[in-house]
């Protein structure tokens with residue numbers, strides 16, 4: 001579904017599986033995209049853990065996936081989050097793009113949106129990601145990745161939010177398959193990787209979405225998805241995970 005704004009019906013439809021993806025072109029103005037991009041262009045990006053994420057994906061900000069330990073979250077995550085907030089504040093932006101994004105979701109979700117908490121501590125609010133060489137075929141599911149509940153509130157649904165700041169003239173498509181993880185899929189897992197051989201989705205229906213600058217995309221990341229390699233320009237998106245909690249609230253984390 002492509003729409004001028006996120007609505008309650010669209011978010012409910014995505015959670016229920018009625019829609020594969022909801023995209024909102026022009027979610028962020030060209031001026032605001034350029035402001036964030038201009039500030040990020042001056043900064044050094046980190047990369048995700050090199051063994052797990054290959055080809056490498058660059059990142060500005062802290063993501064919990066690099067701090068998983070024993071089915072939970074390592075102390076290093078909470079320490080790293082301090083530097084994360086300093087780094088984002090250091091960009092000197094005139095607005096907080098993660099807050100702006102949460103507010104747009106809150107306008108569509110009567111029970112509200114908040115940054116999720118674990119053990120009472122606020123999780124990270126989002127990252128900028130640059131998968132110029134693409135993301136492998138993978139899925140994201142906090143219920144499978146963590147031993148217990150990741151957040152203090154149990155989740156009954158999950159979304160992935162992406163806001164595209166820079167997109168290449170060719171490549172960089174997000175591909176989404178009508179296939180959710182099943183035990184047999186483990187035969188296709190790439191060694192030590194977050195990803196799977198593409199044969200895992202060979203028989204599944206798919207859609208391919210070529211993002212535009214300023215567009216926001218919500219998907220249910222429990223469906224297998226990938227990002228194709230970019231050609232000709234950086235592909236930079238702001239992103240965070242969104243859970244639908246048993247409280248009815250949407251809870252974000254990164």
Ligand SMILES: O=C(O)CCC(=O)C(=O)O
Pocket residue numbers: 135140160161162174221225227237239
């Ligand atoms: O960059 C994208 O379009 C999708 C990235 C991704 O894998 C996710 O948001 O879970």
Ligand SMILES: [Fe+2]
Pocket residue numbers: 138139140160221225
């Ligand atoms: Fe993903």
